[in-house]
Amino acid sequence: MRKVDLNKLQTLIYLELNESGQKMTGYDLMLKMHYIGLNYSHQHMYASVSKMNLDLAYKQVEGERDKVLYSIPEKGNYNLDxxxxxxxxxxxxxxxxxxxxxxxxxxxxxxxxxxxxxxxxxxxxxxxxxxxxxxxxxxxxxxxxxx
Structure with a gap:
């Protein structure tokens, strides 16, 4: 299996998901980036996670759209720059x-x-x-x- 090259934001997303060990929404990831002083927009965040081959889970919230939860697959194959x-x-x-x-x-x-x-x-x-x-x-x- 070929390794996937990650850009700067994708590397930070990978590190955050790996360090937290939890499934996170794109919004949660964006808030975490803002908290550490990296101001990425919703568009940047969702464009990046959509290209990362992450595991997805869906959480139903009454009266809202389903939330997509991202996590790193056990056999993730990434080149981190x-x-x-x-x-x-x-x-x-x-x-x-x-x-x-x-x-x-x-x-x-x-x-x-x-x-x-x-x-x-x-x-x-x-x-x-x-x-x-x-x-x-x-x-x-x-x-x-x-x-």
Whole structure:
């Protein structure tokens, strides 16, 4: 079975469903994204979940349309691209693989930053931001149980 590549929002949906272990409506997922500071619209959310091959369940609510509940299939086959995500996403979903991948990316950016031609003030800002991101990732990584 071929792995499905997920975009940025789909990766966050996957992480949320995986972390919560619960079935969630698209509206619940959208609220969770808003809560962590990622303002996706209903259209973004429903377009993304419709392309993810998720398990669906339906909940009947009297006087309303049936609610669709999404969950990850047991044999989900996804490629998660963590490099697309800002540090805030890693803080919200501190998955160990997510943290390691983001840390590798930040270390690569730190090594190459000196080679990029930028205004000195921009370079200094970027270096401070990358070092702060690296400290944050180290803190998250050190607070996780060893696996």
């Amino acid at each position: 963590f490099s697309l995500h800002p540090i805030e996403s890693v803080i919200a979903y501190p998955d160990p693989h997510f943290v390691r991948t983001k840390k590798s990316q930040v270390l690569r950016e730190l090594r190459t930053e000196a080679e990029v031609k930028r205004h000195p003030a921009v370079r200094e800002y970027r270096l401070k931001k990358l070092k702060l991101d690296l400290e944050t990732l180290d803190t998250i990584q050190n607070s996780q149980p060893l696996t």
